Amino acid sequence: MPETDYIKIPQKRIGALIGSNGEVKQNIENATQTILDIDSEEGVVDISPAKNMEDPLGVWKASDIVKAIARGFNHDVAFKLIDDDIYFEIIQLPLLVGKSKNALYRYKGRIIGKNGRTREIIMEMAEVDMAVYGKTVSFIGPIENIQIAKEAIMMIANGSRHKSVYSFLEQKQQELKLKQFKSLVGIDEDKIEFKDGIEMDKS
Numbered sequence: 001m002p003e004t005d006y007i008k009i010p011q012k013r014i015g016a017l018i019g020s021n022g023e024v025k026q027n028i029e030n031a032t033q034t035i036l037d038i039d040s041e042e043g044v045v046d047i048s049p050a051k052n053m054e055d056p057l058g059v060w061k062a063s064d065i066v067k068a069i070a071r072g073f074n075h076d077v078a079f080k081l082i083d084d085d086i087y088f089e090i091i092q093l094p095l096l097v098g099k100s101k102n103a104l105y106r107y108k109g110r111i112i113g114k115n116g117r118t119r120e121i122i123m124e125m126a127e128v129d130m131a132v133y134g135k136t137v138s139f140i141g142p143i144e145n146i147q148i149a150k151e152a153i154m155m156i157a158n159g160s161r162h163k164s165v166y167s168f169l170e171q172k173q174q175e176l177k178l179k180q181f182k183s184l185v186g187i188d189e190d191k192i193e194f195k196d197g198i199e200m201d202k203s
Contacts (some may be wrong), residue, residue, distance in 0.1 A: 003065045004048040009070035010134065011043045024075045031082055032062040043068050057084075064088045068140060072133030080129070080140055089146050091137045096157040108132055110156050118162060122152050125169035125178065148172045 001105060009017065018025050019182045025036050033053040037046040047062045055061070061081055068078035068088050081087045097103045112132055123130045126149040128141030137153055139146045150168070155165045 004046055005059050007066050008046045009043050009045060010068065013070045014038065014040050014043060015073065016094065017066060019075065028062055028065055031079065032058040034062040036062065047164065062199060068138065070129035071136055071138040073129065073138070077129045077140060085142060086140060087143050087146055089139050091134050091150060091153055095136060104135060105146050107157060111153060121166060122149055125173045126152065133178060146176065
């Protein structure tokens with residue numbers, strides 16, 4: 001049986017975690033077969049398995065959903081983490097740009113962009129959901145897509161111009177689309193495999 005997980009979240013996000021009339025909390029519990037015990041004063045969430053839990057990853061999934069909501073995602077986006085192929089990852093900005101408040105403010109501004117445009121471009125081209133909250137940048141999406149978005153953030157943190165970051169994202173977007181197309185039509189390296197099992201060597 002999975003063990004209980006303990007998470008501390010910002011008090012400002014407790015309301016988003018509980019939801020109107022406790023709806024969000026209840027939906028998390030029902031979807032993951034867990035029990036959430038929320039200490040509103042301390043901002044501590046205890047996640048334990050319900051007696052009827054069938055998915056051994058239930059506590060882990062609930063933990064990721066709670067962390068995602070804590071990092072600024074709305075509950076609809078956070079619930080994508082129910083899917084086994086969708087992941088959640090956090091970047092701690094002080095590890096990239098230092099602890100200076102001015103530096104954090106400046107780089108958060110560069111990551112978000114004017115009117116949120118840079119953030120939107122990263123989300124669109126990397127095909128991920130992204131939240132900038134406090135001293136963190138977080139992602140929800142397939143692992144390969146998250147890696148692309150993280151690299152874009154690293155480029156910004158290292159001082160790359162937005163134009164260079166957008167070019168990188170455009171290239172990676174094309175690579176992702178080509179990979180998806182090959183997977184759809186059954187291309188494996190130099191071989192095309194049709195859905196009926198007939199194979200044709202391109203050579």
